[in-house]
Amino acid sequence: MTVSADWKAVAKRTVERFPWYGELPGRDAASLEGLPLITASVLEARYYTEDNPLSLRDDLNRYRTSGTSSGLRKTIYYSEGDEADYLRVKRDVFREILGKGGYKTAVSDMGTGHAEATAASVFRSLGLDVHTLSYREPIGVHLEQLRRIRPDVLYTMPSILDRILLAADDPAEFGIRQVILVGEIAAPEWIRRAAERLAIGPERICDTYGSIEIGTIAYFSREHGRYLLTEGLIGEGIGTDRLGDAYEPLPEGELVLVLTSTMREAFPALRYVTYDVVRDLRPILVNGMLRQSFGSIAKRIGPDMKHGEKISIYDIEDAVYRHVRDAVVRVYVSGNALRVHLYGGSADAWLLERVRVELQDRIPEIGTMIRSGILGGIEVVSEGTYDDARNLGAVKSKKIFYT
Numbered sequence: 001m002t003v004s005a006d007w008k009a010v011a012k013r014t015v016e017r018f019p020w021y022g023e024l025p026g027r028d029a030a031s032l033e034g035l036p037l038i039t040a041s042v043l044e045a046r047y048y049t050e051d052n053p054l055s056l057r058d059d060l061n062r063y064r065t066s067g068t069s070s071g072l073r074k075t076i077y078y079s080e081g082d083e084a085d086y087l088r089v090k091r092d093v094f095r096e097i098l099g100k101g102g103y104k105t106a107v108s109d110m111g112t113g114h115a116e117a118t119a120a121s122v123f124r125s126l127g128l129d130v131h132t133l134s135y136r137e138p139i140g141v142h143l144e145q146l147r148r149i150r151p152d153v154l155y156t157m158p159s160i161l162d163r164i165l166l167a168a169d170d171p172a173e174f175g176i177r178q179v180i181l182v183g184e185i186a187a188p189e190w191i192r193r194a195a196e197r198l199a200i201g202p203e204r205i206c207d208t209y210g211s212i213e214i215g216t217i218a219y220f221s222r223e224h225g226r227y228l229l230t231e232g233l234i235g236e237g238i239g240t241d242r243l244g245d246a247y248e249p250l251p252e253g254e255l256v257l258v259l260t261s262t263m264r265e266a267f268p269a270l271r272y273v274t275y276d277v278v279r280d281l282r283p284i285l286v287n288g289m290l291r292q293s294f295g296s297i298a299k300r301i302g303p304d305m306k307h308g309e310k311i312s313i314y315d316i317e318d319a320v321y322r323h324v325r326d327a328v329v330r331v332y333v334s335g336n337a338l339r340v341h342l343y344g345g346s347a348d349a350w351l352l353e354r355v356r357v358e359l360q361d362r363i364p365e366i367g368t369m370i371r372s373g374i375l376g377g378i379e380v381v382s383e384g385t386y387d388d389a390r391n392l393g394a395v396k397s398k399k400i401f402y403t
Helices: 003-017 019-023 040-046 080-098 114-125 139-149 158-167 188-198 313-320 349-362 364-372
Strands: 061-067 073-078 105-110 129-134 153-156 178-181 205-211 215-221 226-229 233-238 254-261 272-279 282-286 289-294 296-300 328-334 337-343 377-384 400-402
Touching: 003 019, 003 254, 073 080, 080 114, 080 178, 080 205, 080 215, 105 114, 105 139, 105 158, 114 129, 114 153, 129 139, 139 158, 153 158, 158 178, 158 188, 158 328, 188 205, 188 313, 215 289, 233 289, 296 313, 313 328, 313 337, 313 349, 337 349, 349 364, 349 377, 364 377
Parallel strands: 105 129, 105 153, 153 178, 178 205, 328 400, 337 377
Antiparallel strands: 061 073, 205 215, 215 226, 226 289, 233 254, 254 272, 272 296, 282 289, 328 337
16 A cells, blocks of 8 residues: 555544544645644544543543643543554564564563553563563662563663662673663663663664554664654654744754554544654665654653753753763753753762763754853752652653753
8 A cells, every 4th residue: 555545544534433533624635744733732622531432432442641731631542453553563663673682581660551561462472471560669679670580671761771770789780681662762872871881782772662642653773773663654744833833943854753653543643743853854765665764852842841842851861971871860940040960970070060061062952042041051960879769659750850
């Protein structure tokens, strides 16, 4: 089936499954790019509602995630076909990542949600023995279990791996040979530092990217040095001008990722706006076929994220880990001041200043914001011992904290 036929079939099915879609302006456009965008406001008004007709069906799986602007938690529905496609695509991605490594044991050390709920099933289908750890357990329990199990493969989130690496005297003792990441941005320098601590090559840490709405979206291919979109997805990039006045323009080379899924049934995945900003979005040849790809995920935007359109956690961590080996990074914006806190490291005043200069000089957006007065400056602070107990109630920490 051609891409043209794909999106036309998706558009037809979307109107049948979600009659409200037919009421959106632009619904009868002659091209995919002309169809209406499925934005957060559209979903909050039509899908993330208490009276969504899908809520009355008993043949759908339900997954809940963080709240909407109205204060309601989001409920995302999956049909049996959606679940089967999700598992198959994820299994294919894991098989590609693991290759012929001869791995026998995996640990899934995750947060909550669809990725966590399906991880054990996917690993078992690939013939691995699986153990599951809970992020709610104290970090000492994680370390104890990793020492006992000595897994070949660790499936986790960057924030959880941060905690493990900081708390362990010698992370190499766990015997981990392959790490698969999901859920947060993973900068190249951060990956290199994590690989050093685990005594493996950086090519043995593979980042994957997904969302509860779509499933597994992309994975980083070491062969191509880029993220490749998974089966059944059509990827586009749009500027923030298409999203309304709440967003400032993005730097050149950055676009908001928009996805159309040819497989999703119980979610209107037709030009769905992810609000994730990617760099260098373009198709490349993979095994003789064109595959949509991008260079990196720079950040996530949203009308409630203040400087989120300009501050990239990806860039900040990539800059910090050029100089700092074993600290956990947390980024705070207080008023108009940007504060980068380094927990658990041993950085002296000279090193902290090097990091500050690196951040200001290597990230043009931050330098511009300082010169224009949007940010008053950058402060880099060494916090000493990291209190891991603060993470027991939340799993994702690679974000901007506003105080």
